[in-house]
Amino acid sequence: MDYEKLIDAETWGFIRKTGESYGDTAVELSLDEQRDNYDAMCRDFHVAHPPMVQTEELSADGVPLRHYWAGDPSRTVMFFHGGGFVVGGLDSHDDICAEICAQTGYRVISVDYRLAPEHKHPASFDDAWTATQWAAKHYGNSLILLGDSAGGTLAAAVAHHARGKLQGVLGQVLIYPGLGGDMTKGSYIEHAQAPMLTRDECLYYQQFRCDGPLPVGDPSFAPLQDSDFSNLPPTVLITADCDPLRDDSRHYRDHVQAVGGQVHWINEPGLVHGYLRARHSVGRARNSFERISVAVEALGQEIWPFE
Template identity: 55%
Template structure:
């Protein structure tokens, strides 16, 4: 694909600004350096909290979390941040969570799960599951799972473990890593896409596991599950120019075959990580509006798709 023509000027400006803080060779640095570079880049895009939103930090057992509210809500959004299971945290997606809270009225709980390489799979899954179970046990009302990239993977894995729980009313997964053949489809078509490459995916996989990538473990790779029934209504939102896009198509097909309400939006001309561009890139802004619309529809127990 000729990205020079397919990606619009606003998105290129976003890509270029990102590269000023997070250059393409960042993955060649130590993990500590990668985290520092990523955190600096996220601060450069930070837009603050909307008026009326406040946040407090809590520990759930050993797991740091940040709870956002704009007056209190019966419904809770569990948000799992992206970052390849290696970088990111409560601050990297701080304004995203605050805006979700303000635009939906729902409380949002962001989870600072343990990351690789210090903590291998299933540590990150265990933390996201434990935090969600704690919220289900200590708060009344329904729960929606949401996350981007690695966090989208974690949202899906938690939904599979908690399938059939009547208080789990939906999941919204944003350019999630759901699985698929690393040697086929979008992994090759977009192997050298801006913002995320196939080689970077292989690096993150290499540090996430103790040994080879699992082949039959839906707590790591949702598409490796053998059963997709009784999952909550699911909204998938991917970036067209992204190696992991085909996973959304395959996950949609698996859920559809199992009779689950599911819809997939593949955002034309967008790249991995575009949420940070939601205030400067119209395509990203429109996609974030879709995220908000999906969360609001799920909160109403509505399925408009």
């Protein structure tokens, strides 16, 4: 794969800056060192909140949350952060949440779910579901589920689990999510050595989630393992083309389309996993972030502009 041609100069600058902060061999470090490095990298890219955004720390039946709001929001965005289920937290995606709040006018609830390997599956899912139920009770049933990478996995898992249990999930926006696709095929092979995330790194982080064999037929672990894709909320999937996880979204779209659901997949050319942090330095990432905000806002207004 000729990434020198696929990826533009701005994006290469982002990749190099990430490498300077996080390093190309982070998986060789201890988990505590990985977490410290990841948090430091996120701080390097952090930007100030828009001035109108306010925040407070909350707890959803023991699950730590950060609440972002501006004015009197009528919709609630549940945000689940990325980090391979191993790194990240409320601070790693803090400015992203603040900007989603400012651009949409919606309340954003960022969920500090428990991380592996200290907390095995289904701990992260249980926390995501607990927080979503808590938000519906406190703010009303007008929810949009949003997450990047591992957070996209959790958002989709909550959407599947919520059917018949929770009214008012208006939509989900999944940003370069890992949904449990076949790692021996497609983009996992085509982009096995992609900048920012390799296939080996996907396998490395996956091993921490469970004790023993990986679950089978468990959509709370891997949404693509579900046997039923009907009655899901309107779904927007946004992927980086140069990413081993890309085809998970293609397959998810196909499953939802097959049962007549509302689903739209946007694949961003020349972008790489983790590009949300590049939204202020890379034109392609900036444009994609605008598409993400528009999708969140449209789903909150129950508008489907993708047909």
